[in-house]
Amino acid sequence: MGVGIEVSNLNAWYGANHTLQDINLNIPANHATALIGPSGCGKSTFVRCLNRMHETNPIARVTGSVLIGGLDIYANAKPVEIRRRVGMVFQRPNPFPTMSIYDNVAAGLKLNGFTNRHALDEIVERSLKHAALWDEVKDDLKKQSGASLSGGQQQRLCIARALAVDPEVLLMDEPASALDPVSTSKIEDLIFQLKSEYTIVIVTHNMQQAARVAEKTGFFLNGRMIEFDSTQKIFTNPTDKRTEDYITGRFG
Amino acid sequence: MTRIRFQQSLDELKDQLLEMGGMAEQAIQRATEAYRTRDLFICDLVSQGEIAINRKQREIDQAATDLLAMEQPMAVDLRFILSAIKINAELERVGDSAENISQRVRKMEKMGAVEMPVDISRMASLASEMVRKSLQSFIDADAESARAVLAMDDAVDAMNRAAYKALTQVMMEQGELAPQALNALMIARALERVADHATSVAEDVIFWVQGADVRHSKSLKTAPDPHEMGAV
Numbered sequence: 465m466g467v468g469i470e471v472s473n474l475n476a477w478y479g480a481n482h483t484l485q486d487i488n489l490n491i492p493a494n495h496a497t498a499l500i501g502p503s504g505c506g507k508s509t510f511v512r513c514l515n516r517m518h519e520t521n522p523i524a525r526v527t528g529s530v531l532i533g534g535l536d537i538y539a540n541a542k543p544v545e546i547r548r549r550v551g552m553v554f555q556r557p558n559p560f561p562t563m564s565i566y567d568n569v570a571a572g573l574k575l576n577g578f579t580n581r582h583a584l585d586e587i588v589e590r591s592l593k594h595a596a597l598w599d600e601v602k603d604d605l606k607k608q609s610g611a612s613l614s615g616g617q618q619q620r621l622c623i624a625r626a627l628a629v630d631p632e633v634l635l636m637d638e639p640a641s642a643l644d645p646v647s648t649s650k651i652e653d654l655i656f657q658l659k660s661e662y663t664i665v666i667v668t669h670n671m672q673q674a675a676r677v678a679e680k681t682g683f684f685l686n687g688r689m690i691e692f693d694s695t696q697k698i699f700t701n702p703t704d705k706r707t708e709d710y711i712t713g714r715f716g
Numbered sequence: 717m718t719r720i721r722f723q724q725s726l727d728e729l730k731d732q733l734l735e736m737g738g739m740a741e742q743a744i745q746r747a748t749e750a751y752r753t754r755d756l757f758i759c760d761l762v763s764q765g766e767i768a769i770n771r772k773q774r775e776i777d778q779a780a781t782d783l784l785a786m787e788q789p790m791a792v793d794l795r796f797i798l799s800a801i802k803i804n805a806e807l808e809r810v811g812d813s814a815e816n817i818s819q820r821v822r823k824m825e826k827m828g829a830v831e832m833p834v835d836i837s838r839m840a841s842l843a844s845e846m847v848r849k850s851l852q853s854f855i856d857a858d859a860e861s862a863r864a865v866l867a868m869d870d871a872v873d874a875m876n877r878a879a880y881k882a883l884t885q886v887m888m889e890q891g892e893l894a895p896q897a898l899n900a901l902m903i904a905r906a907l908e909r910v911a912d913h914a915t916s917v918a919e920d921v922i923f924w925v926q927g928a929d930v931r932h933s934k935s936l937k938t939a940p941d942p943h944e945m946g947a948v
Binding site: 708 | 795
């Protein structure tokens, strides 16, 4: 496994609250990595540090380094470059409600000044196919609003939107927690297919989901990374007692 | 502590398995007692117990399956339930072995009593001790005492080999005693199987407590890798 994201001495604060403490971690490239832990443990803050979203809050602060494909995103990268390299999908699907399905997918490219209509058509189609949504929306791409889709479809639309800019990394913060089991399965199948091409980091409270989609799993507690290992090891025989207590439901 | 109901269900599963263990242990003790006394009434008790053991096996498997389906256990809880299912099967087979012995005793009872060159009592005592100790290691969740059970298996295997050698000699040299010798051989074999089941229970305890798979350790250490041989 090559390293997709190299995190060194990462610390994060919300005001005086030290929410992430000394995180050191190599996230493998072209694999899915799951982050688990109780609410407030820092896992969402952690993924938001991987695309510099954490600092968009004025009272937030970050120290340390995050290397993505050799680029230190905290040293010399422009936000636009980071957004292109790192896509993100959130808990609740958030398509642009007034835009068509087509425009939702093309939005990132258009913002970057991409104007070649023919190439745009190709990228939109490829992204929607990648997100396993093409067959369901291809007939009414430019008229139908993104908001008119079902929750599961909206989430796949958001994934297509993230893929359109051809990122290296896809961050997913509980991408299926608002979806029914069928839609959840589709998202999980999708993660499984996408991970050979993208480095995927998924935050989830659903441990079965982590077990199903991720090769590596990290357990966070109180702002610290307690254990990071193969998913199989974490869920069958974790090394740290705190990990075992959490995944067996003895606390959390 | 959260998931209190789940933890209670795990405790209940353990209690059921201990009950099953008690039944299996009693079955093997009764079977060897039947051999010693040629008492057909005890053979009947073993057969009745076998039915109860079979029923219990199904109950335990159902309880374990329900927990797997409903609670999605992880880590030590997952290992415990997997071990419980395997231990359940081993204990049921101890019951089968006891039944096999009692059937042999029924056949022997019709034949003349002849002294055979095999110490069934000692073998039975050692196999029963292994069952008892493996169950104790399960009660205590103690991997070290489970490992001590593994070490006892060699002695029973050696006794079984000695019984085979001595009893085949009887068959060859005293043909008229062949039926009795064959029955004694089958009983020795059944006791050797009981020791094997106790060994498996101990291995399952180690897996549950430590997450270590110690099965087939000796043979796998020396065996060539099938991947290297191009077999897989």
